[in-house]
Amino acid sequence: MPADRTTLPPVRLRPDAELARAALAAPVLARAVRLARWAGPETRVGAGGELVDEQLGAAAEALGLAADEDGEAYASEAWRVAVDTGLVEVREEPGGADGRGGVDGPGVAEGTGTVTAGEALSLVTRGGPHDVLGLWLDGLETVFADAAAPVLDDVEALEAAAGPDGRIDFDALGWDPEAEARFLDEVLANLYLLTVSEGGPGEGPVPLPALAASVLVPDDMGEPTDDVLEQVSRAMMRLDDQFRVLEPMGLVEYRPVDEALMTEEAPDEPAPAELDEDDVARYGMVRLTPLGLYGVRSRLLEAGVDAPAVGDLAERGADELLGAVGGFPQAAARAETERWLAGREPVAAARELLAAAKGADAGSPLRRLHCQQALALVGAEAEPAVREVLDDPELGGLARVWLAERGAADVPPPPEAMIFWLAIDTIAAQLDADGDLEELQDLVEGLTGRHSGFFAEAWRVEHPATPEVLEAMGRLHRDKRAAKDARKAAFKARSRA
DSSP states (O other): OOOSSSBOOOBOOOOHHHHHHHHHHSHHHHHHHHHHHHOOTTOOBOTTSOBOHHHHHHHHHHTTOTTSTTHHHHHHHHHHHHHHHTSEEEEEOSSOTTSSSOSSSTTOOSOOEEEEEOTTHHHHHHSOHHHHHHHHHHHHHHHHHHHHSOOOOOHHHHHHHBOTTSOBOTTTTTOOHHHHHHHHHHHHHHHHHHHHSTTSOTTSOEEHHHHHHHHHSOTTOSSOOHHHHHHHHHHHHHHHHHHHHHGGGTSEEEEOOOHHHHHOSSOOOOOGGGOOHHHHHTTOEEEEOHHHHHHHHHHHHHTTOBOOBTTTTTTSOHHHHHHHHTTSOHHHHHHHHHHHHHTSOHHHHHHHHHHHHOOOSTTHHHHHHHHHHHHHHHOGGGHHHHHTTTTOTTTHHHHHHHHHHTTOSSOOOOOHHHHHHHHHHHHHHHHHHTOOHHHHHHHHHHHHHHSTTHHHHHTTOOOTTHHHHHHHHHHHOSSHHHHHHHHHHHHHHHHHO
């Protein structure tokens, strides 16, 4: 399953018990369970385990859908899910109607199997949340395959593609099942990425045109060509069909494309920039449900994509925590840290965090920044551990800042070398964090403004990031003279190194 990043931002999943309840409430799985309980030895199925046509009416009635014009189609879909998930088991009869013991030979009558309750049916009432979610994921595979299948509504094309045995030659229809499945997977992966990314729509819906364009329009393309726009339009119509299929499985909430848009020959539509929210919604809106986030993440993991979830690091060491949250959005980093702290004694957790924050490697400034943020979540109980590192050259400045922010008494003043080292370390961390440019400029100017002659001393700081930080300060400082001083200091630092 494709994804644009090696590691995706972490997702906040709902508790398994809540997701399992949502899975059992999904219309397709709920119908599959009802049909599994309805079925019995008299249920007649075909060679592929499908309900014979004569049984579909009774199945629809069992689902309370007899009056629905699509009731038999819903029953057929639910039955496929019941078979594929093991809610029902179909055993072949020892002999077919032709007496040859096979089920594929000419003259074989429909109704070649015996139906019994499957082992998976007991999971619905006696299984744990993980068992139920596994059942739902199995059902999702079936529904996903249905969604990726071609829409067979062109009678003439179907007749032309039908072989002597009645089987459809999908190549003749120009349909590539693997390509279709890959495209739908990529669309779902992009919808997942939009949902979990900081600054994305979060739990809000995504316009269908924007989602289709995210897959089809190259990142480096300025104004999409007419050909690309036509591809997006065709993809939207296909996705409209697919999301209608996926919604009853609980994967998405979907507002379909307004059918009037498909029937108007020359609609007088406003330009895209002039569309208001109601206009945009007419082209389809889709969002992943909490269960859908779980489902798409499972597919991503199965495809080998690193798709972390908040809480994955709760049992790991502080070194792994601080190394990972540096790449997380701010809210997710805080949530992951809170989970990590929840199972630990405050002073011991603070000591572990401080030990993991040490180092002179390229990632150490960002680790110290997140260590400081984690210690803020620990609160005053961390003070004994923080005081233990006051004399540490890498952590002493951090410790003094933390204590001062809490109004602690008896905080020794920092040596001048520690002040400059902390300034370089702080800017290095913010540069690695790739934060807001204006905030970073304010930080740079605030630090240099508090220390007269900052650049005359800063180039001597024994920090591995000193040259890079001074160069960055030369680019960021809005005062031309200070920027020039920063560049000179960077040159000295490099010469010294």
